[in-house]
Amino acid sequence: MATQISSSFFWKRTRMLMPRKNIVQLLLRHGADVHVQTPQFPPALQGAASKGQNEIVELLLDNGADIDAHDQQYPTALQSAVADCNKQLVESLLDKGASINAQGGFLPPPVNIASANGNRSILKLFLNRYMNAQVQGEILARALLVAAFHGRRRMVEFLIQNGADLNQQVQSSGTFLLPSGEILITALQAAAGGGHKAIIKLLINSGADIGASDHRSPTPLQAAVTGGHKDAIQLLLDNGAAVDDHNQHCPTAIQRAIINGDRRTVELLLCRGADANLQVGQLAPPLYIAIAMGHRGIVQLLLDHDTYVDTQCQGYGTALMRRCIDIILLSMPNQYSRRLDALMLESRRDRMAGSNFAN
Template sequence: MGRADIVKILLDHGANIEARTPKGSTSLKLACELGEVDLAVSLLERKANVNLPDKDGWDPLMCAALKGHREIARVLLKYGADVNAKGPQQATSLRIASEYGHGGVVRLLLDADALIDEPCSDGKTPLYAAAKMGHNDIVQLLICRGADPNRQTCTGSTALIAAAMYNRLEPLRILIDHGADVDLENSCGWTVLSMAYFSGYPQLVQLILERRPAMMRDIGDAASEDQIEDKTDPILICRRHDLIISS
């Protein structure tokens, strides 16, 4: 006898399908966390609330997204799960799956019309999360599905700047090749180039300049180093690294 059979017997004898643990988890949420497809189906067939969150705001679909349980997520969506519901820090299931590298779940959620650029409370989008964590395939997928590479967070950061901060070479390449703006600054005035340089990643600096040589077009006429007040200025960075690219 499987778990689904036991659950059926318990429900037939009056068990409360929406009973909660001390942390507010329902049987359905626990089944989704564990990847128990048959158990989840059994509960949903008995009208378990597909969108009921726990005390921390995690609903069943978010749990499936976190754990990478694609089949569970598919079942939940079939039974009416809200693909754009928001949980802790206003994160959606797509944002969660993107951060934790579950490409199959990301694709499934996008096919179910998940909002691709929906940010959490700090303004970070699914693309930002994927770029930060170095999930190359998810960055590529989100970009190909229309994610905005220039969307800025509450502090002005972008997916491109996040990739530079965490030394994510391939996401950086993908983002630049798909039109990410290398000149955007965060609230501290840092661009992707200054972030890559001061984070100590010369490979990223080289890639940025190779992909965007036009940013150095007027470098020959620029002021000398001692006249450049902004130490994050691209000209100063390139001179220090001897990476000046003439256009």
């Protein structure tokens, strides 16, 4: 027993004193499998990369470790190196052929990580290793989208100086979503969705299309309204953003503001000429939405701006308004429900009086 204790103590002391690289070399000489993975621990390569053990990473690669190995739980060695801002290891992995597109675990692709962290030196490594114009363009566009979303102004400036296409649509970006679940595919959309006023201004002054979108994504103005970023909304409107711009799948800015219950933004959009009667896609007109969601202040605001109470609404009809009111009446205290009913009746009476006077 005494011998066993002494032996155990000896090996513990040896492991403490022996450099880690030597231990790995010893294990490899005795047949250790570099690809083994357990539920509790990552493969050796990913583990070494995540701890910044550059020499051990080199040793494992020299002994057959898969440089791009990853799964749903663990990222690639390159992802880990970029996330740790380990430029030396990033350079070494690129020299050995690591892919900048391989992605595992919960980390985004390496380009996205470098851009989000504002790490220009690592991004330069990627650009210098991929001299093909198309590949470089894709790297720049993706990095620009990420930097704009995270508010990395210096990175945005660096990318613009290096020729990034401000209006290129990035279909596989990470993916960046608004709270509504909509995908952001241009840098200006991303900056607006994040509410980064300085970057919005920089992109617009550099030539970004203020109305850029596609059939699946919002315009920058719609993205800013969805995020509730009032300064960004004001800036975009001041630079000519179309207040009623929409497509088949994307609601207008004012519909979004009403869904958010954002009375100040609704008022701003109305002052800028937003059509309060416009029905888009699967959503009802603004007044219907405001009533259905119980935003009494916005209902009053819309009525004051000559919103048509009895206009037939495609797919909904005026009966929906009555149904919406019924739903609200069930959930509101009596004094509020009576006030809303009176508000609607008063609006109808005023319109009838105005019509009779005109005749």
